[in-house]
């Protein structure tokens with residue numbers, strides 16, 4: 001029985017490093033791992049990974065980022081693996097290397113230079129890249145993710161060095177052609193894809209193929225914030241053209257130089273892509289949709305969500321993180337969500353997704369659906385969404401109000417008197433000082449979320465929100481803001497970003513092999529994040545946990561995903577792990593270098609050349 005399970009759980013690492021990763025760091029604070037414990041030994045044998053010694057040597061090994069350790073290769077490894085003399089004679093531990101990297105990063109002139117340095121490290125030495133990222137998540141998340149990733153995407157043609165994902169274009173519009181492209185990726189056991197067509201990159205609009213930086217950044221967080229193995233991850237850009245004339249004129253542009261295709265041809269490309277991915281990687285390969293334009297985001301989610309293991313992060317992930325923040329805030333305001341009124345600036349994928357999840361939460365608190373809709377006001381580029389509006393999007397219909405048409409946000413806020421004002425509009429500074437002041441006059445603890453990314457698109461700054469309300473605001477922003485001191489009190493603004501949600505949901509979906517991801521999973525994730533907000537966080541006016549806690553939160557989310565998904569039959573990993581936490585932890589990526597040589601293995605004669613073993617794949621003797 002255990003044997004038949006192994007293909008779905010095999011992973012490329014040594015059992016030595018697995019033992020180390022299980023016993024190391026915060027990952028295992030609650031339960032000490034020991035093979036002396038018969039139950040743990042049983043689980044270890046059940047879930048143990050394949051033992052692989054790399055079949056690479058010499059320069060080839062140094063140029064393989066997943067195996068390269070640079071000057072951390074020991075003398076023994078240098079001799080056995082044909083590296084002797086190829087490296088400077090000194091040795092450096094991974095820790096020393098990480099210190100060298102962070103020191104250099106801090107000396108870079110700006111964030112784009114830091115992004116380029118980290119990108120180069122990612123290309124050369126994967127473990128060290130993740131080690132530095134994990135050890136300095138608060139400092140480096142703004143580099144590999146918003147806001148700097150937005151800047152990197154804008155300059156992508158100029159800074160491009162090495163491919164980090166796959167490009168599927170209109171010229172490959174058949175299942176077999178896309179399948180062939182997938183076969184060109186160096187890893188076969190892909191379990192998670194993040195895909196974009198680049199039409200709405202953060203709040204920066206259509207960046208065409210320069211948008212590939214977003215899937216790359218999101219997947220870096222899969223690894224850093226949820227311990228998903230890098231070799232399971234695949235960033236994909238779907239190139240169907242761009243309507244950004246500046247890019248079409250850009251000599252460095254990396255994508256198809258044509259206007260975006262819409263309609264049937266676009267849909268066929270997306271359908272073929274989904275079919276090719278599942279044909280190659282199986283029905284449980286997770287596909288996260290990221291930064292699609294407004295006209296496609298919801299449409300594609302509705303089209304695929306029941307047939308594939310997929311979700312739209314901007315709609316569902318964002319909804320969950322905002323509801324988490326609102327639930328945490330309700331512990332301070334002492335008001336349930338169903339007691340509040342909400343005004344949204346923006347009515348696109350993010351805002352509508354959030355509004356719909358708030359409705360679900362209000363219903364669970366006992367409010368009728370109609371009453372719940374009545375409490376939410378949406379304002380988009382054409383103003384307040386009212387019943388007078390022609391060609392109303394069916395999704396917006398239940399939110400439309402019997403009210404006067406206006407494009408003036410202050411007027412809407414004065415009319416509604418909301419407890420919470422939420423921005424997902426990409427309009428910098430739309431929450432004017434006057435609006436923030438009014439919010440603080442009508443609420444003892446006004447809730448103001450400026451979610452638009454990157455920082456340059458935020459509806460207001462943290463400084464304005466805290467200063468104008470004299471620190472009473474319950475504030476969150478999509479991109480990070482610096483701490484603020486008012487009247488001698490320190491405020492640490494929280495980041496209302498889907499990065500609290502998607503890594504954990506993905507971890508659960510991947511490890512428990514979900515067929516599809518139901519909406520309720522995101523509400524569970526929201527509650528899990530909200531429960532993780534401590535009184536200590538509140539002390540600094542923050543309604544989200546610290547970024548460095550996300551890895552543990554991801555495990556909790558993954559456990560709840562599993563529990564829920566076994567109940568409704570969407571989890572397909574069998575036998576069902578009894579101890580789900582142990583199973584999750586045992587599968588997570590360790591940033592510590594693996595030992596590349598199996599010292600206990602008795603090398604047979606035919607595997608020896610010049611007195612050294614030729615590294616080959618071997619099963620570890622523990623199984624025998």
Ligand SMILES: NC(=O)C1=CN([C@@H]2O[C@H](COP(=O)(O)OP(=O)(O)OC[C@H]3O[C@@H](n4cnc5c(N)ncnc54)[C@H](OP(=O)(O)O)[C@@H]3O)[C@@H](O)[C@H]2O)C=CC1
Pocket residue numbers: 200201202203204293294313314315318321345346347348349350351379380381382383423424425426427451452453454457477478479496497498499
């Ligand atoms: N913090 C987080 O985790 C996340 C943040 N975001 C950010 O939220 C923003 C929006 O994302 P998303 O909803 O997916 O994008 P969409 O393009 O789907 O929606 C943008 C919305 O803003 C509206 N809008 C544009 N200009 C104005 C204006 N001048 N006044 C009022 N409304 C306006 C648009 O109206 P219309 O449709 O009429 O043009 C549309 O409803 C982005 O900046 C994105 O980076 C997104 C996901 C997660």
Ligand SMILES: CC(=O)C(=O)O
Pocket residue numbers: 146201202203291313314452453478497498
């Ligand atoms: C955070 C994110 O997903 C966005 O801004 O699009």
Ligand SMILES: [Mg+2]
Pocket residue numbers: 202290291313314
């Ligand atoms: Mg996004």
